[in-house]
Every structure is written in C-alpha cells, then in structure tokens.
Amino acid sequence: xxxxxxxxxxxxxxxxxxxxxxxxxxxxxxxxxxxxxxxxxxxxxxxxxxxxxxxxxxxxxxxxxxxxxxxxxxxxxxxxxxxxxxxxxxxxxxxxxxxxxxxxxxxxxxxxxxxxxxxxxxxxxxxxxxxxxxxxxxxxxxxxxxxxxxxxxxxxxxxxxxxxxxxxxxxxxxxxxxxxxxxxxxxxxxxxxxxxxxxxxxxxxxxxxxxxxxxxxxxxxxxxxxxxxxxxxxxxxxxxxxxxxxxxxxxxxxxxxxxxxxxxxxxxxxxxxxxxxxxxxxxxxxxxxxxxxxxxxxxxxxxxxxxxxxxxxxxxxxxxxxxxxxxxxxxxxxxxxxxxxxxxxxxxxxxxxxxxxxxxxxxxxxxxxxxxxxxxxxxxxxxxxxxxxxxxxxxxxxxxxxxxxxxxxxxxxxxxxxxxxxxxxxxxxxxxxxxxxxxxxxxxxxxxxxxxxxxxxxxxxxxxxxxxxxx
Numbered sequence: 001x002x003x004x005x006x007x008x009x010x011x012x013x014x015x016x017x018x019x020x021x022x023x024x025x026x027x028x029x030x031x032x033x034x035x036x037x038x039x040x041x042x043x044x045x046x047x048x049x050x051x052x053x054x055x056x057x058x059x060x061x062x063x064x065x066x067x068x069x070x071x072x073x074x075x076x077x078x079x080x081x082x083x084x085x086x087x088x089x090x091x092x093x094x095x096x097x098x099x100x101x102x103x104x105x106x107x108x109x110x111x112x113x114x115x116x117x118x119x120x121x122x123x124x125x126x127x128x129x130x131x132x133x134x135x136x137x138x139x140x141x142x143x144x145x146x147x148x149x150x151x152x153x154x155x156x157x158x159x160x161x162x163x164x165x166x167x168x169x170x171x172x173x174x175x176x177x178x179x180x181x182x183x184x185x186x187x188x189x190x191x192x193x194x195x196x197x198x199x200x201x202x203x204x205x206x207x208x209x210x211x212x213x214x215x216x217x218x219x220x221x222x223x224x225x226x227x228x229x230x231x232x233x234x235x236x237x238x239x240x241x242x243x244x245x246x247x248x249x250x251x252x253x254x255x256x257x258x259x260x261x262x263x264x265x266x267x268x269x270x271x272x273x274x275x276x277x278x279x280x281x282x283x284x285x286x287x288x289x290x291x292x293x294x295x296x297x298x299x300x301x302x303x304x305x306x307x308x309x310x311x312x313x314x315x316x317x318x319x320x321x322x323x324x325x326x327x328x329x330x331x332x333x334x335x336x337x338x339x340x341x342x343x344x345x346x347x348x349x350x351x352x353x354x355x356x357x358x359x360x361x362x363x364x365x366x367x368x369x370x371x372x373x374x375x376x377x378x379x380x381x382x383x384x385x386x387x388x389x390x391x392x393x394x395x396x397x398x399x400x401x402x403x404x405x406x407x408x409x410x411x412x413x414x415x416x417x418x419x420x421x422x423x424x425x426x427x428x429x430x431x432x433x434x435x436x437x438x439x440x441x442x443x444x445x446x447x448x449x450x451x452x453x454x455x456x457x458x459x460x461x462x463x464x465x466x467x468x469x470x471x
Contacts, residue, residue: 026180028171033066035168041107042075045114046168048089054081055150057165063173064161067183068215077114078153078165086114118156119148151176158197158204159211159223160189182220188212189220198226202233206245209261213254228266239353246352250310253299256292284317287402294398308361309391311354313398318344319366333370341366361388368392369399372409375416376428384417393417 028034035043042058049056056079062072079086086103087093093105093114103114148156150165157163160179166172173180182189188211190197190204198204205227212219234242249258291313298305319340326336341363348354354362369392371383383389393413400410416424 022176024175024178024180026173026175031067031173031180033063033166033171033173035171037066038062038166038168039072039075039110039112041105041110041112042077043168044107045077045090045105045112049077049079049081049086049114050169052081052089054079054085056081057167057174059165060157060162063164063166064179064183064215067164067180070215074110075112077112078117078150079114080117080150082116082147083114086116116147117150117153119146119152155191157191158201158207160191161215161217163191186215186217187220188215188217188223190223194222195226195230198230199233202230202237203241203245205230205234205265205267206249206262209258209265209267210245210249210252210254213257213261214252224265231266234267235351239349239351242351243353243355247307250292250295250314251299251305251307253296255296256289259288259292287317287398287404288314290398290402306361306391308358309365309395311358312362312365312395315344315348315362316366316395337367337370361391364388365392365395369396372396372413375412380416380424380428389417 038058042062046056046058056077058075059078060076062075065072081089083095083101083103086105087095090103090105093103095101095103100115100118102116105112105114154163154165154176160177160182162179163175163177164179165174167174177191188208190208208219208223208227211217249255252258291310295305295310319337322340322344323337326339327333331339345354345359345362364386365388368383368386368388371379372392374380386392396405396413397410399405400407412427416427419427
C-alpha cells in the first residue's frame with residue numbers, strides 16, 4: 001500500500017525522474033567492502049537489531065567514503081525500529097534530539113548513531129494534510145520527524161552518494177538511486193527536484209559545496225544550476241544551524257576550495273561579514289586565503305585546529321576597519337579596539353551563532369596584537385607569559401606573511417621567544433629608542449600608558465618612531 005502510494009506521489013511530479021521503486025543489489029565481489037572494514041560498534045548494533053527481527057543497515061557517509069577509498073570518521077546505522085525499541089536493546093543507549101529523534105549507542109570509545117527510517121514531510125502522507133503545513137513560506141521544512149519505510153528514507157536523504165545501504169551480514173549494498181554509479185563517476189547529484197529540495201533545507205547548498213571539495217567530485221549540472229538564484233534562502237536558516245554547517249565546511253580540510261566555490265556561486269553573502277567585503281580587497285583576501293590554507297594543512301595532518309583562532313582570522317579585517325574608523329573619529333586606540341571587537345562579534349552573531357565559549361580566545365588574539373609592537377621594558381616578557389601568546393603569535397605571523405605588518409616584527413618575536421636572557425636583554429636595548437616625554441602632574445595609569453602604543457596595525461606602514469627594525 002505504501003509503495004503504491006509512494007509511486008503515485010512521484011509519478012505526479014513529472015520533473016522528478018528519481019524514484020525508489022527499483023533497488024539494485026550490489027555484491028561484495030563488485031563493490032569490494034568487507035564487513036571487517038565496518039567498525040566494531042556498528043557491527044554489534046546492526047547484528048543485535050537484525051537478531052531482534054528488525055532491518056538494520058550501515059548508511060550514509062561511511063559507505064560513500066569506503067567506496068572512494070577514504071577512511072570514515074564514524075559509522076551510522078538506519079533501522080525500521082523506533083527509537084524506543086532501539087533503546088530497549090542496548091543498556092547504555094539514550095535518545096537525543098527534538099527535530100530528529102535518534103539513539104546514541106556507546107560501544108567502548110565509539111558512539112554509534114542509530115536513526116529510524118523517516119519519510120519526507122514535503123510529501124502528503126494523509127489526505128487533506130498539505131505539505132505546506134510542515135514548511136514555512138519559503139518552503140523550508142519545519143517538521144521532519146515522521147517515521148516511514150526504507151524507500152521513503154532513501155528519498156528524504158540529500159545526495160545519491162549518501163543514500164547507499166550496506167548490510168554487514170550479507171555484505172551487500174542496496175542502491176535505489178544509482179548512487180553507486182555516481183560515486184564511480186565522481187558526481188554529486190541531489191535526490192529529487194533540486195529547487196524543491198533546496199527550499200526544504202537551504203543548508204543543502206552549503207553541504208553540496210563542502211562535499212564537492214572534500215570528496216573531489218563535480219556537482220551535477222541540475223544540482224548546481226539553481227544554487228545562485230536560491231542563495232538568499234540561507235537568510236532564513238537559524239543562525240545556530242548555519243554556524244554548525246559553516247564550521248564543518250571550514251574544518252573539512254578543504255576550507256580554501258570551499259570558500260572560493262562559495263564566492264563563485266554567490267553563497268558567501270551574509271554568512272560572514274568579511275566574505276562580503278574582504279574577499280574583494282587584495283590585502284584582506286591574501287590574509288584570509290593564508291589562514292584557510294594553514295587550517296587545511298593542519299586538518300589534513302591531523303593536527304589540532306582551534307575554531308576560535310579560525311573565526312578570529314576570518315573577522316579580523318572587519319575589526320580592523322572599525323578600529324581605524326573609531327580612531328579617526330577621535331577615540332583612543334585601545335578603547336577603540338575593544339569597542340570594535342565587541343561591535344563586530346555582536347554583528348556577526350545576527351547571522352552566525354558563534355558560541356560564546358569561543359569569545360575569550362577570539363578577544364585575546366585580537367587584543368594582544370598591539371602588544372607585539374611594544375618591544376620595550378618588561379612588556380615583551382609579560383606578553384610571553386600570557387596563556388594565549390602562542391595563538392596570538394601565530395596570528396601575527398599570518399599578518400606578516402600577508403604583507404599587513406612589517407615582516408621584521410614577526411622575525412624579532414621568533415628570535416626573542418627562544419633566546420636566552422642575555423640575548424633578550426640585548427635585543428631590548430638595541431630596540432630602545434630614547435624619547436623625551438613631558439612629565440604629567442599626575443601619575444599616568446598603566447592602561448593609559450599602553451594606549452600610547454602605535455596602532456598602524458593592518459597597514460603596510462609601521463610607525464618606526466616607536467618600533468625600530470633590527471640592524
């Protein structure tokens with residue numbers, strides 16, 4: 001009954017040639033994936049569910065990655081068991097989520113995510129209930145948690161290469177939508193009618209860009225064509241969800257390629273203020289590209305990457321522009337910097353919900369930049385002792401490499417931090433510049449003293465009346 005109704009729904013839409021009515025079974029001899037390549041946790045979960053009389057498959061990105069010769073980061077399981085039925089079978093399992101109720105099953109250090117087959121709420125499942133009851137005025141789905149059949153679950157997934165079902169018991173792949181052929185052709189193709197699917201969930205446009213870069217595949221023409229026109233739909237996505245998807249994109253190990261593709265397809269507008277303006281400025285663009293390139297290299301080498309550092313880099317030139325503007329209006333340098341930092345981060349949160357737990361590292365990296373110019377007295381020693389020195393120093397090097405700050409500043413700090421005490425004292429004496437200063441009738445506070453540091457940061461010119469380059 002459900003299958004007949006399902007076929008009738010898609011026959012009614014002549015523009016959508018994809019249906020899940022025919023399934024191809026691909027043997028291990030053809031696809032080459034052995035059950036030993038599946039994680040122990042995923043094997044345990046699928047076996048337990050199948051022994052209890054349920055259907056259970058390893059699905060999604062893990063199978064796609066194995067077919068592409070990549071190492072999956074995690075293994076997800078799909079089943080016809082409800083979340084409550086899954087939880088009963090696994091002692092430490094717990095149900096999470098509101099919009100999508102899924103089950104997390106711990107197995108040693110691994111956590112297997114188990115989801116119940118779902119149907120697409122955009123399809124009328126009951127007479128008299130319109131699809132728009134589940135969507136906003138732009139077509140974005142607001143409710144998508146209706147359980148369905150395996151065929152329906154296939155059709156609600158995003159791309160064909162993510163809609164493959166692997167049965168570890170038989171070592172067979174079930175392919176409803178020719179996703180196996182798309183993987184072999186290195187092609188990314190959306191499931192269903194592209195405009196409708198992007199309207200249901202605009203984040204799919206960002207995901208398409210990320211997967212194409214990460215997997216080194218090409219977007220199918222029908223998948224790529226509507227993206228430019230539908231880009232404004234991203235304005236309707238909740239900022240927290242937008243942040244999650246952007247973070248995945250930026251931490252994918254292919255952030256540079258993704259950002260270039262975002263700009264080419266017109267998806268960058270409104271996501272990050274800096275992407276609207278800075279990518280059009282040679283100095284800012286070079287800085288951003290260097291930051292993304294370094295991030296990609298660290299991800300690909302399995303080195304830790306700080307999201308706080310990354311967003312500090314992405315938003316730096318917006319802070320810089322606002323800082324310079326406030327100083328031009330008469331604000332003192334250090335107060336102007338703090339006002340600029342707070343203002344830009346507040347503005348950014350209107351579109352991208354950057355977690356407040358990242359604030360401290362972002363603020364520290366930004367606020368320490370002027371202190372790298374103060375190479376006199378005990379100030380360099382105090383800066384070395386700051387817990388964020390290393391992050392701020394790496395940030396400084398990016399600015400030097402991009403041409404924003406004189407390269408000699410970075411070279412000086414590279415030498416100073418590893419030098420012995422005698423060498424450090426000699427470097428400070430060499431850089432000391434005698435200056436006549438009027439004595440104030442009142443003792444100047446430490447805060448006002450630090451405010452006298454030159455703030456030509458972000459300019460290719462550095463105030464050498466305060467900072468004397470190495471001889």
